[in-house]
Amino acid sequence: MNFLLSQDNLIKTLDNSNTFYFVLNQNLQLLYINKSAKETILKTEEDANEITLYDIFSVSNKILIDTHIIPLLEIRGAFEEVAVEIKTKTGNLIPSVLNGKKMALKENFYVYVLSASKFSQRKLYEKELIFQKNRAEDLVKKLEDLNSRLEKITYSLIHDFKAPVNNIIGLIDLIDIDNNISIDELSYYLDLIKKSAYNLNLMIRDVLNQKINKSISKSVVNLNEIIEKVLKLMTIKITESQAKIEVSKLPIVYGDPSLLIRVFQNLIDNAIKFKKINERPEIKIFAEYSDSFANIYIQDNGQGIEEEELLNIFKFGGRARNTSDIEGSGIGLNFCKSALEEMGGELKVDSLIGEGSKFFFNLPLVE
Template sequence: VDMYPSEGGLSAIIRDVSEKKENERKIKEFIERFTLISQASNDAIWDWNLLTEERYWGEGFNTLFEEEISGIRYSHDLWLERIHPEDRELVQNTLSQVIEDPKESFFQVEYRLMRKEKGFFYLIDRGIIKRDEHGKAIRMVGAIQNISSRKAYEESMKILNKELLESNRELEAINKELEQFAFVASHDLQEPIRMISSFLGLIEKKYSPLLDETGKKYIHFAIDGARRMRTVILDLLEFSRAGNISEEKKWVKTNSLVEEVLKFLAKDIQDKQATIHVGNLPDICCHANAMIQVFQNLISNGLKYQLPDHKPEIWIEGQKEPGEWKFSIRDNGIGIEEIYLEKIFVIFQRLHQKDQYSGSGIGLSICKKIVEYHQGKIWVESTPGKGSTFYFTIKQ
């Protein structure tokens, strides 16, 4: 209400200021919200009027600069002075470029800010640019966030990755040396073993009339031991070769690989009157010969580890899953006790006597090596007396 003197008394003008009061209330509420958000986020909010050079620095600047500097300012010299000397030119150039380029509407830069006492911390500075109808920058609003914790984490991850990379290189070198040793040792040992076997055979043949039963038994044990030693050496040779796959990866029809394996095992399948069920297997990209060896070892195990007079039945399935192909070979054999489910993949680990089931205990360790070479994994689930299911994956 405005009142002023007039003839015969006072005159008054009454104006409705409801809209004005509502706008003032909204502005006050907005400022309060803006302040609370600034405090809650610990970000340093800034507002720069490029026409008047007036700058508003929020309360977060007090935390960053470790002194009371928030409020209205007409220069950003204090901010520039505290930027790390190595980063200052980058920040100034980035800021100038985005202001001068009419196509730019966003500003972002990372830099280090010197502490008041000692040291520095990392910041990320982001802002939105408002332009007039001619594309000239007239205002910028943004926030500065302390990212020192993130930078420290990134740096620790870099160090850790570097150490892991170095450890992997050392492991690869050691593995190659071990594989080379196994190859050379097994190759060089074959000739002496062959010679021992040959001469023992000659002794048995030539001097058999002069030997009593005990002597003949000893020679038989020696020949059998030499034969088993040669088998172990050949298995070592095969195991060392499993990690040195020279063939290129290629796309193959897995059903064709399995069909090839079943042809190779045809006599065993016929002798044991086994039934093999092969599902619709996915095509995969792999080292074909190595993958044939995996299927051959797993299927032959399903045929071998059966109760006497029991007809084997084997199911081969496969499917495509996110990032990998997954296969399973299930049998109705003797099964495996739970405590041995991991042990069976260790080289030369056998769960049965040689007179029960033949083999040297190397097949599954070769499967594991080949599968891991394809960046997959292999495992087994089993119920004693009912059968086992071997699973393995191949990375796509």
């Protein structure tokens, strides 16, 4: 009984386990039994010197020992997951799962090491394994969602960076081809280039500060000033398209100024982009009021959107079928919707094919 007791740490670990552990010699006599098994199976300490493997299990398991357990240990050196019944000192039977391994301690001397887990305990292990598996799958899903979100942010940023860059390129081209440009016109164009570059710099700063899609900076915002900045930034696009834009007096709201600039840019850009063929874009921007919120409208006379596609256009990459031949990524409206929701608002649309669209969103009013 004492040949393993020199390995104090191992014995301590086994004794503290709820699993039953047995070590037997080649004659199937018990050399070691851990504390939990001893308390359950043995009536007295002396029993440990007298019982064999056959005494530990039920009568029905004795045939199993000779036909299955011992042959597997001798031939394969191990076995796994054998259902047995362990006999307690009170005569009760405990349904258990038995595992075993043949271990050589020195030349021509080996022992059998067996472990038995109660079915009830095994169920707890299985429950824990299922819990950990579900937890791991949940973490994987969260990582996939995070990766997808980062991908969307990247596409959204590329999409929005294009507007000020294209504006700068367009203004430079305009200066380059106009040989008769006056000093006043040159100064005006350079001022627009400076504003576009400044807007691009603000967007880059927001990214570096992890402001976009993480935490917005709400403040008091005069939407009239926002629209004025947006229209200046979009001068080239508005001029080239000959768009007519009417802006009514807009309210002062709570929101993020830099995000609102991008929202208006996207909505006005879409109103110009998806115009009717050979027809001048006409855009009206106005507000209506409801309780403590302002409803902001961007209405156009463009192609319009089919009713069944109205929800799809707000999805990432979603586009209406009648706009497939027009350049675009399908991420601008998705950004607008997400940005407005972060500010406590909601983006919606009413549209009729051939008559145009009316996008509108609400934001909290400054009292």
